[in-house]
Amino acid sequence: MATSDSSPVRLLYDVRVRAVLYQVVAVALVVGIGLYLFGTVSRKLAAQNIATGFDYLSRPAGFVISQSFISYDSGNTYGRAILVGLLNTIWVSVFAVILSSVLGLAVGIARLSRNPLLSTLALVYVEALRNVPLLLYLFLWYALIVAVFPPVREAWQILPDVFLSNGGLIVPSLRWSSAHTGVLAGVVLGIVLACLVASSFRRKRVATGQSRMAWPYVLAALVVPVLLAMLIFQPEMAVNWPEKGRFRITGGLQVTPEFTALLVGLGLSASAGIAEIVRAGILSVGRGQWEAARAVGLHDRQTMRLVVLPQALRVIIPPLTSSYLSTFKNSSLAIAIGYPDLVMVSNTTMNQTGQAIEGIAIFMLVYLGMSITISMLMNWYNARVALVER
Amino acid sequence: MFSKLVAFGLAAAALSVYAAPASAQATLEAVRKRGKVLCGVSPTAPGFSYADDKGVRQGFDADVCRAVSSAVFGAPDKVDFVPLNTNVRFQGLQSGEVDLLSRQTTATFSRDTSLGLDFAPVVFYDGQGLMVSTKLGVKSASELSQSAVCILPGTTTLQNLEDYFKPRNIKYEAVVFENPDEWRNAFFSGRCDVITTDRSDLASVRAIANDPKQYVILPETISKEPLAPVVRQNDSNWRDIVSWTVNALIAAEEYGVTKGNIDEQLKSKDPEVQRLLGVNGDLGKMLNLDNKWAYNAIKQLGNYGELFERHLGEKTPLGLTRGPNQLWNKGGLIYSPPFR
Numbered sequence: 001m002a003t004s005d006s007s008p009v010r011l012l013y014d015v016r017v018r019a020v021l022y023q024v025v026a027v028a029l030v031v032g033i034g035l036y037l038f039g040t041v042s043r044k045l046a047a048q049n050i051a052t053g054f055d056y057l058s059r060p061a062g063f064v065i066s067q068s069f070i071s072y073d074s075g076n077t078y079g080r081a082i083l084v085g086l087l088n089t090i091w092v093s094v095f096a097v098i099l100s101s102v103l104g105l106a107v108g109i110a111r112l113s114r115n116p117l118l119s120t121l122a123l124v125y126v127e128a129l130r131n132v133p134l135l136l137y138l139f140l141w142y143a144l145i146v147a148v149f150p151p152v153r154e155a156w157q158i159l160p161d162v163f164l165s166n167g168g169l170i171v172p173s174l175r176w177s178s179a180h181t182g183v184l185a186g187v188v189l190g191i192v193l194a195c196l197v198a199s200s201f202r203r204k205r206v207a208t209g210q211s212r213m214a215w216p217y218v219l220a221a222l223v224v225p226v227l228l229a230m231l232i233f234q235p236e237m238a239v240n241w242p243e244k245g246r247f248r249i250t251g252g253l254q255v256t257p258e259f260t261a262l263l264v265g266l267g268l269s270a271s272a273g274i275a276e277i278v279r280a281g282i283l284s285v286g287r288g289q290w291e292a293a294r295a296v297g298l299h300d301r302q303t304m305r306l307v308v309l310p311q312a313l314r315v316i317i318p319p320l321t322s323s324y325l326s327t328f329k330n331s332s333l334a335i336a337i338g339y340p341d342l343v344m345v346s347n348t349t350m351n352q353t354g355q356a357i358e359g360i361a362i363f364m365l366v367y368l369g370m371s372i373t374i375s376m377l378m379n380w381y382n383a384r385v386a387l388v389e390r
Numbered sequence: 391m392f393s394k395l396v397a398f399g400l401a402a403a404a405l406s407v408y409a410a411p412a413s414a415q416a417t418l419e420a421v422r423k424r425g426k427v428l429c430g431v432s433p434t435a436p437g438f439s440y441a442d443d444k445g446v447r448q449g450f451d452a453d454v455c456r457a458v459s460s461a462v463f464g465a466p467d468k469v470d471f472v473p474l475n476t477n478v479r480f481q482g483l484q485s486g487e488v489d490l491l492s493r494q495t496t497a498t499f500s501r502d503t504s505l506g507l508d509f510a511p512v513v514f515y516d517g518q519g520l521m522v523s524t525k526l527g528v529k530s531a532s533e534l535s536q537s538a539v540c541i542l543p544g545t546t547t548l549q550n551l552e553d554y555f556k557p558r559n560i561k562y563e564a565v566v567f568e569n570p571d572e573w574r575n576a577f578f579s580g581r582c583d584v585i586t587t588d589r590s591d592l593a594s595v596r597a598i599a600n601d602p603k604q605y606v607i608l609p610e611t612i613s614k615e616p617l618a619p620v621v622r623q624n625d626s627n628w629r630d631i632v633s634w635t636v637n638a639l640i641a642a643e644e645y646g647v648t649k650g651n652i653d654e655q656l657k658s659k660d661p662e663v664q665r666l667l668g669v670n671g672d673l674g675k676m677l678n679l680d681n682k683w684a685y686n687a688i689k690q691l692g693n694y695g696e697l698f699e700r701h702l703g704e705k706t707p708l709g710l711t712r713g714p715n716q717l718w719n720k721g722g723l724i725y726s727p728p729f730r
Contacts, residue, residue, distance in 0.1 A: 050504065063549050063552055064562075065564070146576060151581075153580075245536040246533075246536065247526070247536050247583045248536045248583075250536055257581065258565065336567075336568055336572065338566055338573075338576065340566060344543060344566060348548060354480050354500075354504065356477075
């Protein structure tokens, strides 16, 4: 049978055409089902006289949220309230990810220690944290904080003007203004510059074999932008002192027990998983690498830092991504212990407006969007540390 | 990829089941066919709806469900109780998971108009209150500036508090809990200075404290919370059944008809009592029920006053006085339209 490339039947057997066809069919199916569901739901809701649509997001919320990074009061809209909740979710997740990474790395390395006491302790830590549901730990940490620390009226003064109670940790803080934000930008710029300078010196050293004194330049790169920013913005150094009132301590920077319990709960639980990931990563690096490193005269800590960990990272990054994603998603358990995250604010909104389908849709979009962002960042990092084959 | 498509299909199917409304005007028919009333109640609210040590659901709201069951089936036990928390209660009713919501739900304008719901008569006039420890020496809500307040999310609680405090310039820290146990514990351990919810609920929180005398409910009532059973919109027959069952319990108290004396009351000369108990007239038929519908409900559960004293009254752990929940002719707000 004579065939030509233009025959439609022949085309069907082309691998590339098929690949595209499958994708198109899949997308069409998903979109079709989505449209069908959307149509059905709106029709039936309309038939039952149930309000639909996202108009409610621009109505005033009328409730307060205790922790907020952007200005918010009860006169603001539901939309802004949900944004406040989202920022709170991101805030606690970022800290939890940092905490769990540091702890996880330490415990993972400790698991492999030749010191039996240390490795057993690490084993107990990992097993205890991995085998109990996170929610129970959240209840435990929160109950401990609230039970161990005294009520605010009997707060412990651990340093002058630093108070600790079951209402949280309170320290004096700066009265923040836009000038402070400018200085903060200067600090960030300084750190970035210092890193760039340090790495350029390192590259020169590797290229030429000559080592020049780097630290004065690095220090200058770090300090100069900060000094400049100070001169330009001239921030006032007004301190917001904590003040004891009849019920509460007001002013200062307040770290609430709800935030602390959630941070500790998320961070510790995730760190146990990360410890195992780190251990697996380190074990995946062949013994030969250790022996070779020792042969060139590196001691154990150098071997770990310069030879083993960089190679282990290739194994570690992909499962680490999942772990970070879980931490982010698990932060939604905040609602159990009173931290005002996205879920809590949305639940309140759904309750007051009764528009649950829209509320859930917002959840799904936000969590999906954030999760995809995290995985994209991690994949980018993974591509950077992956073995480059030539 | 095939398995993913199957998963999508299943999810779609599940969603479309959820979205299917129970058709209007047909609740009674569906209830009869099923042989049960599906009644949404609070998961655990002492006095209103809680499972006793035998696992039987007790409380004022639960008995309203039993009264409806008695009116429809002549027996109080044709009820399946569905515990619904505040977040899912309306969806439970909208989607047809329950026929009736009898769970401390405040009747409000926007719920009535935009959620596809209808409210039956108010069964309990409540109001949001504030409770503090007596150690604070607080006498009034106006002294609560800079306090921390433990709140349950949703309902109208959070907004009422803000509506009350904001114009009075009282700044406060709101600590919101989804879980009632955490909410109570946070208050008892001193994390919050104030706990707020409906006064009836505050009474039940205080009832389970180690030392109830340590806590005082402040005099201010900061909101109106008329609690009423809820049904789906556009089924007036079913709404009438629920509404008039509640009214029958109220009228029974007004005319002195009790669980104990109802059989003697059948001989009452009062024409309204005769119509109520189905001795005369066809009121039951007009509801598409047996003429003994109200008789059955009162005979099984007792009148409104009996329900109140059994679950909420001064001899119960909640220890509530009748207050606004007294009959209209004794200075309260409880009132039934005439049975004629």
